Amino acid sequence: MDMNTTILSDAHCFTGSFEQVILPYNSTIAPSSTSPASNKLQCAAQCHLQDDCNGFLYDCAQKLCSFLDCFNPENENKFNEDRTVEAYAKRVDHLLARGKPVTMSTVYHSPGTSTSFPGYFAVDGIYRPPSSNERLSIAHSDLEANPWLRVDLQKVHCIWAVRILNRGDSSDLSVAKRLRDVVITASNTEDELLIESGPKSFCGRFDGILNPHFITITCAHSMKAQFVQLQMMGFGILNIYEFEVHGFASD
Missing domain, CATH: 2.60.120.260 (Galactose-binding domain-like)
Structure with missing residues (x-):
């Protein structure tokens, strides 16, 4: 695994594999699994190792990763500004159908x-x-x-x-x-x-x-x-x- 892809470039996004996304106030996404982690880099590394992981939530207060399988990261609603949970997603592919049968x-x-x-x-x-x-x-x-x-x-x-x-x-x-x-x-x-x-x-x-x-x-x-x-x-x-x-x- 290339660890360079999970290094934080700034406070808002991962370079390469993950980007911070906005989820709605009433988001009810059910995580596929959870795991303790001291920081977001550990969450990203663990998500990379899971075939069905497309993103994760990181709870800064509880130091907890919640791994996400299938969800829509392009939601225009926003979390409350003081929310301690941050959401990250893999890069979206807008051309899944390109060249397909x-x-x-x-x-x-x-x-x-x-x-x-x-x-x-x-x-x-x-x-x-x-x-x-x-x-x-x-x-x-x-x-x-x-x-x-x-x-x-x-x-x-x-x-x-x-x-x-x-x-x-x-x-x-x-x-x-x-x-x-x-x-x-x-x-x-x-x-x-x-x-x-x-x-x-x-x-x-x-x-x-x-x-x-x-x-x-x-x-x-x-x-x-x-x-x-x-x-x-x-x-x-x-x-x-x-x-x-x-x-x-x-x-």
């Missing part, structure tokens, strides 16, 4: 051409409309009922949000208005991604028409999942530029 309910093929718009265009890292000599990098379904796009992260990760870049490459925004009423589900198995599976796989939803920019949908709670699905409710066309999954990358 993608399937769609259907794939649109441009009539009279060999051009198609498969799901992997949504995880290729191209975030802009094409110039004259570039392909249009969008994932595009046929017109159908409840179209969906599904990413296989290839490992189980702790996730808590997705970010969608909707289309906006028409002057009247007609293509942007296609994307509406979306539900995000996540699970370790593909069978549980169906909306009918109930709350176990439910991450979050957005009701209404998504604007032609980035939309972030935060899960109701952090989840362990290998598969993440975006599904549009109703009859229509699912077409987006990019689909990101935010979470902690599994080692």
Whole structure:
């Protein structure tokens, strides 16, 4: 283990592996385990040795580490200023879906051409409309009922949000208005991604028409999942530029 990664660079963050984060007043994160420690460096070192540790709480008064498995460190609420517990998390990965296998309910093929718009265009890292000599990098379904796009992260990760870049490459925004009423589900198995599976796989939803920019949908709670699905409710066309999954990358 490289101990340089756990050295405090200042009073607020670890260099390399951990950063101090803010958790809400009423945080109810259940630690996976606890251990006594005289300082934060010991907490960081012990967390490194645990495969499922993505962060820790350090109680300065009790000299106690509480190790955290799956949680959302990107919460905007804050602790009371006089709180003695500090929270630290591994660096967040906003590109868990980048380059991963993608399937769609259907794939649109441009009539009279060999051009198609498969799901992997949504995880290729191209975030802009094409110039004259570039392909249009969008994932595009046929017109159908409840179209969906599904990413296989290839490992189980702790996730808590997705970010969608909707289309906006028409002057009247007609293509942007296609994307509406979306539900995000996540699970370790593909069978549980169906909306009918109930709350176990439910991450979050957005009701209404998504604007032609980035939309972030935060899960109701952090989840362990290998598969993440975006599904549009109703009859229509699912077409987006990019689909990101935010979470902690599994080692």
